[in-house]
Amino acid sequence: MSNQADKLKNLMNQNSIRASKQTHFVAITSGKGGVGKSTISANLGNVLAHNGYKVGLFDADIGLANLDVILNVRLEKNLLQVLKGECSLEDILIEVKPNLWLIPGESGDEILKYNDKNIYERFLNQASVLDNLDFLIIDTGAGIGGNTAHFLEMADEIIIVTVPDPAAITDAYATIKMTSKSKENLLLLLNSVKNENEALKVFENLKKVADSNIKNPLNLEFLGFLSTSKDISTSIKKRTLFSDENSSASDEFKAVASKLLYRLEQRELDDMPSKSVVGFFKKVVERF
Numbered sequence: 001m002s003n004q005a006d007k008l009k010n011l012m013n014q015n016s017i018r019a020s021k022q023t024h025f026v027a028i029t030s031g032k033g034g035v036g037k038s039t040i041s042a043n044l045g046n047v048l049a050h051n052g053y054k055v056g057l058f059d060a061d062i063g064l065a066n067l068d069v070i071l072n073v074r075l076e077k078n079l080l081q082v083l084k085g086e087c088s089l090e091d092i093l094i095e096v097k098p099n100l101w102l103i104p105g106e107s108g109d110e111i112l113k114y115n116d117k118n119i120y121e122r123f124l125n126q127a128s129v130l131d132n133l134d135f136l137i138i139d140t141g142a143g144i145g146g147n148t149a150h151f152l153e154m155a156d157e158i159i160i161v162t163v164p165d166p167a168a169i170t171d172a173y174a175t176i177k178m179t180s181k182s183k184e185n186l187l188l189l190l191n192s193v194k195n196e197n198e199a200l201k202v203f204e205n206l207k208k209v210a211d212s213n214i215k216n217p218l219n220l221e222f223l224g225f226l227s228t229s230k231d232i233s234t235s236i237k238k239r240t241l242f243s244d245e246n247s248s249a250s251d252e253f254k255a256v257a258s259k260l261l262y263r264l265e266q267r268e269l270d271d272m273p274s275k276s277v278v279g280f281f282k283k284v285v286e287r288f
Contacts, residue, residue: 023133023277024264027155029179030162031171033064033142036191036226037161039236041139042070043243047257049100050243053134056277057096058103060151061141065105071096072239078104082123089126103130123281130277143171144178150284153182156275157263159223163192164202173206180216187223187263189256199225224256 028044030037038061045057059065059079068075077092094102130136138155140148152158158179162172176186188206190199203222210220226232229249235242243250 022275023131023280024135024157025138025155025275025280026135026157026159026260027138027140027152028159028161029140029148029152029175030142030160030168031173031175032168035142035161035163035168036232037142038067038070038139039232040159040161040189040191040226041137042067043241043253044257044260045100045135045137046097046241046243047254048135048137049097052099054099054132056101056103056130056133056136058136058138059105060138060147061105062147063106064141065107067102067139068094068104070236070239071102071241073102075104078106079123080106082126089123090129093129101133124278127278127281128276133277136277136280144175147284149178149182152179154280154283155183156267157185157187157260158183159187159189159260161189161191162202164190164194164198169202169206173209176206176210176218176220177214180210180214180218184217185219185221187221187260189223190225192228193225195227196225223259224252226252226256 026044028037028041041057045055049055057067057071059067061067065078073094073096075092075094077087079092081087082089082092089103092104094104096102138151140151144152160172160175160179162168172188176188179186188203190202193199193202200222207220210218226249229242229247231245231247231249232242235245243253
């Protein structure tokens with residue numbers, strides 16, 4: 001099980017992402033809730049942080065934020081208090097572990113009242129505190145409504161999470177179709193599958209339908225899979241991160257992280273335009 005961990009470590013040592021001074025923005029989304037999107041967001045942040053990257057986890061599931069529960073951290077304040085002017089962005093940052101910080105969202109609907117450009121300017125003025133991050137992982141809301149589309153449009157990479165359930169696959173297709181209007185390159189991650197064969201079969205069928213019916217330019221790629229595992233379900237119940245364990249689930253997930261890093265490494269070599277956290281959020285706010 002250490003094979004993937006060794007590959008990941010070697011990739012980390014030789015790539016140029018850490019050497020660059022820009023932040024990489026990875027949005028993780030899904031067509032519907034309950035497919036493991038937030039669990040995957042938390043564990044991706046954990047794997048990257050464990051390997052020396054500075055990672056921010058932004059809980060952008062407005063109104064349904066729950067990364068604090070998954071990470072088993074206690075919140076004193078969250079994004080709502082920042083928007084209301086009761087505290088600064090730096091005040092709400094939670095260091096989950098070395099190199100990993102949580103930017104907590106709001107689990108109630110009060111935050112929806114603060115969807116205003118002037119209020120978000122307060123957030124922008126403080127966002128420079130995050131500019132030393134290597135990665136900002138954005139755990140978006142499920143579906144494509146509300147503000148989710150704005151975050152997806154501005155992300156460097158978009159990971160769509162689904163499970164091999166007909167309803168979930170249908171919703172994933174709807175997300176792919178809508179997102180393809182602004183993004184050509186999309187990644188699919190299959191969760192809770194029997195094995196890799198099932199994951200590839202679902203992906204190939206979904207890609208075939210997408211290629212046949214979506215008129216926008218689209219490059220849908222298979223990022224990886226997570227098999228149904230007691231290790232994952234146990235970690236969720238215990239509020240721990242399965243990627244910390246020496247297990248097949250952890251090994252599968254490190255393969256996902258390695259593939260993502262390789263993609264970003266190639267984009268780095270292709271002189272991907274530099275982005276800062278302030279610049280990222282400024283462009284998001286401009287779309288409100």
